[in-house]
Amino acid sequence: MKLGNTDIDQKLAEVTGWTTDDHKWIVRKYRFASFMQGIEFVNKVARLAEAVNHHPMIAIDYKMVTLRLTSWHAGGLTDLDFESAAKFDQAFTDIAAGSGSPD
Amino acid sequence: MKLGNTDIDQKLAEVTGWTTDDHKWIVRKYRFASFMQGIEFVNKVARLAEAVNHHPMIAIDYKMVTLRLTSWHAGGLTDLDFESAAKFDQAFTDIAAGSGSPD
Numbered sequence: 257m258k259l260g261n262t263d264i265d266q267k268l269a270e271v272t273g274w275t276t277d278d279h280k281w282i283v284r285k286y287r288f289a290s291f292m293q294g295i296e297f298v299n300k301v302a303r304l305a306e307a308v309n310h311h312p313m314i315a316i317d318y319k320m321v322t323l324r325l326t327s328w329h330a331g332g333l334t335d336l337d338f339e340s341a342a343k344f345d346q347a348f349t350d351i352a353a354g355s356g357s358p359d
Numbered sequence: 360m361k362l363g364n365t366d367i368d369q370k371l372a373e374v375t376g377w378t379t380d381d382h383k384w385i386v387r388k389y390r391f392a393s394f395m396q397g398i399e400f401v402n403k404v405a406r407l408a409e410a411v412n413h414h415p416m417i418a419i420d421y422k423m424v425t426l427r428l429t430s431w432h433a434g435g436l437t438d439l440d441f442e443s444a445a446k447f448d449q450a451f452t453d454i455a456a457g458s459g460s461p462d
């Protein structure tokens with residue numbers, strides 16, 4: 257079910273580094289120590305996304321990876337986007353382990 | 360060495376699917392049969408890029424992967440960009456093997 261703006265703002269307050277684009281998308285940039293570490297992260301994100309058939313848009317700009325999430329079927333953001341964001345953040349924490357930092 | 364516009368146009372005529380953005384970038388979109396096949400391609404691209412320390416910008420939009428190449432140090436396009444493009448095209452051919460097609 258599509259979330260309203262108030263719900264979105266509340267959920268955003270509970271996560272780190274994510275911003276909203278017009279309450280239609282949530283976006284986060286992750287910075288890595290190396291290009292290949294960013295690729296490792298993208299692979300983890302891909303597996304997590306494929307497992308629930310909910311795929312972020314992914315941009316890889318050298319050591320920076322940007323994820324953008326929305327729920328096309330709902331025409332906006334849903335709980336699934338925030339659940340996915342939490343999983344991706346955990347994957348980042350696991351990989352970076354002190355060597356990367358959010359941009 | 361930075362290539363002039365005439366050289367760029369000539370080299371573009373020799374490759375398939377690549378277009379130029381203001382003679383500053385070359386860009387190609389690849390479409391895959393599945394999201395995970397696109398991820399496999401990105402991994403190949405990453406290894407090829409890392410080997411010569413020349414990294415394209417990569418965007419993954421579900422089954423579509425977009426590569427953008429330029430040579431920052433030269434302030435434009437160089438032979439290295441076209442050499443990289445040829446390698447990425449070969450990786451695409453190897454992976455898609457009939458199941459994907461350029462967009």
